[in-house]
Amino acid sequence: MMATAIEFKNVKKSYGSKVVLDEFCLSVSQGEFVTIIGSSGCGKTTVLKMVNGLIQPSGGDILINGQSIRQMDMIALRRNIGYAIQGSVLFPHMTVEQNISYVPSLLNKKDKQKTKSAVSKWMRIVGLDEELRGRYPYELSGGQQQRVGIARALAASPDILLMDEPFGAVDEITRGQLQDELHQIYHKTGITVLFVTHDISEALKLGTKILVMDQGKIQQYGTPQELLQHPATPFVDHLVEKERRYCRMPEEQLIHCQYSGVNDSST
Numbered sequence: 001m002m003a004t005a006i007e008f009k010n011v012k013k014s015y016g017s018k019v020v021l022d023e024f025c026l027s028v029s030q031g032e033f034v035t036i037i038g039s040s041g042c043g044k045t046t047v048l049k050m051v052n053g054l055i056q057p058s059g060g061d062i063l064i065n066g067q068s069i070r071q072m073d074m075i076a077l078r079r080n081i082g083y084a085i086q087g088s089v090l091f092p093h094m095t096v097e098q099n100i101s102y103v104p105s106l107l108n109k110k111d112k113q114k115t116k117s118a119v120s121k122w123m124r125i126v127g128l129d130e131e132l133r134g135r136y137p138y139e140l141s142g143g144q145q146q147r148v149g150i151a152r153a154l155a156a157s158p159d160i161l162l163m164d165e166p167f168g169a170v171d172e173i174t175r176g177q178l179q180d181e182l183h184q185i186y187h188k189t190g191i192t193v194l195f196v197t198h199d200i201s202e203a204l205k206l207g208t209k210i211l212v213m214d215q216g217k218i219q220q221y222g223t224p225q226e227l228l229q230h231p232a233t234p235f236v237d238h239l240v241e242k243e244r245r246y247c248r249m250p251e252e253q254l255i256h257c258q259y260s261g262v263n264d265s266s267t
Contacts, residue, residue, distance in 0.1 A: 002029035004066065005160060005192040006051055011060035013046055020046050021216045024060070028209075030159075033186050033193040035207030037200060037239070042213040044196045048162050051194060052081045065159070079103055082153030082161040082191075086168040089149060090137040096123075096148050097133040103156040122151035125188070127181055143174035150178075154185065163195045167202070179206060200239055204228070212236050 006028040013021040020043045028034055036044040049055040050062055053074045062069050069077060090099045097119050104115045123130065126147040137145055146166060153161060167175045183206060186193060197203050203210050204224045212219040212227070212235070220232040228244050231237035 002031060004028065005030040005032070005064070006194070007063040007066075008047070008050075009061045009063065011050065011057045011062060013043070013050070013055065014058050019216060021057075024216070024218070026211065026218065026221065028192065028194070030192055031190050033195065033206060033208045034211055035195045035197055035203035035209075036211045036213065037197055037203045038213035038219070039215070040198075043216045044211075044213050045164055047211075047213075048164055048194055048196050051160065051162055052078050052083060079107065079156060080158050080160070082156070082158040083163075084149050084153040084161070084166045085164040086166055090145060090152070092137050095134050095136055096128070096140070099137070099148055100151045100155050102152060107156055118155050118157075119151075122155050125154075125181075125185055126151045127177070142170050143178070146170055146174075146178060147181075150182070150185075154189075154191075157189075159192060161191050161193045163193065165196055165198065168198070175202075182206065200243055204240075204243055212239060 004027050006026075008024050008026040011021055011024040012019070013024075024043075024047070026047075036047060038044050046055055050057060051064070051069075053069055053072075064072070064077065091102070094102070100119045100122060101115045104118050105112075119133070120130070123133070128144065128147050128151065132140070132144065137148070140148065146169070150166065153163075167178050170178065179202065185191075186206075195203075195206060197206075204227070207224060209221060209223060210227055211221050214235050220227060220236045222230075222232075227236060227240050231240055
């Protein structure tokens with residue numbers, strides 16, 4: 001049985017009279033790729049930012065590897081959690097190499113060669129040419145900037161990777177390429193991923209588990225197949241209906257489609 005990487009225990013978050021999350025409970029096993037989707041303002045980004053302490057709960061507790069984040073040093077916690085968001089959040093005055101090596105250089109101050117090797121490794125994995133090492137963010141395309149952001153989030157070999165609509169600002173072709181590369185990275189590293197998206201196709205393609213939220217509540221938490229075949233609520237049913245039609249045979253049975261093999265860890 002897989003150990004629990006992230007656990008929300010009766011978490012509440014409110015801003016004045018506005019309740020964003022109420023008695024929110026969720027358990028994420030180590031090595032899961034959880035995609036989070038829901039209506040605008042449903043609390044999905046709040047859930048993500050609570051994992052690395054960027055947002056503090058109003059009540060309840062959040063555990064990382066069994067330890068309450070209330071008992072953790074926030075700087076140490078965040079250095080062990082990769083974080084990638086939509087668009088370019090790179091340091092504009094730093095080169096590609098300096099951006100990617102930022103956290104590893106803090107952790108390995110005396111071993112510069114180890115940091116340099118880590119930069120080369122992650123540039124190769126995310127599809128960046130070595131000739132880009134000395135370029136600055138303004139000299140890169142949107143897709144290249146996003147790849148640098150992913151490499152930077154992974155360069156310190158974190159246990160958990162948080163991603164907040166990371167591919168929302170790139171074109172459709174680049175988006176598909178980045179999805180494929182992220183899928184390969186996930187299977188190579190076995191990292192635990194929480195990935196916020198507004199695109200149900202993306203959620204079904206990437207996630208081993210999908211968390212569907214609405215108005216601060218969990219509508220369903222399950223595999224892509226469970227959502228497609230057995231939607232738990234009318235909200236989930238409506239959300240997946242288009243994808244279900246795409247995968248349906250004439251006799252109304254789901255077939256082996258783009259979702260049925262993508263999450264097989266044996267591939």
